[in-house]
Amino acid sequence: MRMPRSATTLFRSCQLQRRWNSTSSSLPPPPPTTAFTNLSSKRKLIALWGPDASKFLNGLTTNHLPPAGSTEGLYNGFLTPQGRVLYDTFIYPATHSSHWTNIANSTDQAYFIEVDADAHADLQLHLKRYKLRAKCKIRSLEDQFTIYSAWGLPTAPSYSVGCLDPRAPKMGQRLVLPAEVKPEIDAEEASVEQYTLRRYMQGVPEGVSEIFSGSALPLESCMDYMSGVDFRKGCYVGQELTVRTYHTGVTRKRILPVQLYNLDQHEAIPTSLTYHQMTTLPTPPSQANLTRPGKKGRSAGKFCGGIGNIGLALARLEIVGATDTKDAESVEDKLVVEWEEEAAQEDGEKEKRSIGMRAFVPEWWPREGSQE
Structure with missing residues (x-):
């Protein structure tokens, strides 16, 4: 019997979690106060662009996309029709990125979607399932760009694609840079495990092994506290249960x-x-x-x-x-x-x-x- 795709993704991620538990001989040092981390082993990017890109994504996600001309990304989620979380993501406007326009040979409205590496292929299929006649294109960006998290900096680093991480006050910034470029940050480079530990200390879940794909609810996953849900937003997949739960005031x-x-x-x-x-x-x-x-x-x-x-x-x-x-x-x-x-x-x-x-x-x- 074949498992549903969301269950398969979660099973695979749980197996990876167990592998870390059973093979780690030493634990990471405490995370530095000021640092940056390359997240490309844990998080992947998908590009979506075209005349209908904004309208298409707004019908699928829990947060309002940035207005036209904005360069600041945001945190949000993709839900099932029953209001369960499939994927927690960041979405970054990318139309203004010269590196992207050279790759795509297009000046159409474009977005980068950052998602858990274990859900990367599944999210692409999810997008294609709903695309129908929408005038937009979808492709993976596994090798062209690198995702970084930076925190504790006295001033926010400059970035073309990225955002302030809104999930908790001390989560810092999210940066998306061309693969050959490293962030110009005067700070230590921390390991992914140190980033993860710091995230745990802040109470911030991330990915399908922590926000259980296909069964977790947005509010139970604290996506409302982490600025991931706009309750004033119009219709999107999974909205009805999410808004009803919010207005009952009971989580x-x-x-x-x-x-x-x-x-x-x-x-x-x-x-x-x-x-x-x-x-x-x-x-x-x-x-x-x-x-x-x-x-x-x-x-x-x-x-x-x-x-x-x-x-x-x-x-x-x-x-x-x-x-x-x-x-x-x-x-x-x-x-x-x-x-x-x-x-x-x-x-x-x-x-x-x-x-x-x-x-x-x-x-x-x-x-x-x-x-x-």
Whole structure:
């Protein structure tokens, strides 16, 4: 039986997450205060251009595209008709890029779409499925441009294609440069793992292994908090459920930054989100279950991804005790991440694993009752 495409993408990404967990012999150092990272191993670009490019994309995405003449990109998502997130993306106007116009030999309206590398081919198929008679073209830009993230700089670097990263106040800038050009930034070049760790500390999910493709909801994935949804926007695929959920004012689960700790050694529950580079804790796989020992009822949520003792989890807010004005999780109500993995013995049995988890509410979240 063939899995749906979104399920196939998520399965492949989860396998990659497990491979990192099982083969990493050392953890990255803490992310530098000021740095930039080449993201091309994790994020890919798709070009879409033509007379109908803006109208076509506006009918598929959760955010209003930049007005004509704007050079600033934005964060948004593509949804299923049922309002589930397929892909989280950045969209950058590119008509003004001389490097692009030389490649395309066109001055038509153009956009670059940045997406998770594991969803790159799937998003191209998604766009072609809806294209029908729209006058626009679609192509991959895997080798022509490079994606960078830069943060902590005293002044924002200049860029032709890119944007301020709006997802959280300390996420810095997104830059898209020709493949042969490196950013002119007086800062250290950090690894992708350091960028990812910094993102986890900020509580910012990214990609199909963290925003589960085909099942995640935009608000549960904090896309509203991260400036990824325009609730005043007109019709687009998946709009109805998204807007209805927003206006009910009830979002029962959200993705939160979490810290893992050892249950077997009776470690104290962490009181602040702190990365420990020398930890020997196992990292649970993406979509591992969150449970409350000795308590029945609904699942507390799912683990999204992690490095060392820091990660992200989709958690039920009422269970972790989190609101916009309270810290997450009471000391009396422990949360545990549970999963199974292949045992050392080759007997076909799977070994059950578990680890303690504490969730934290990011400082940048809107306060209770403040809907933007």
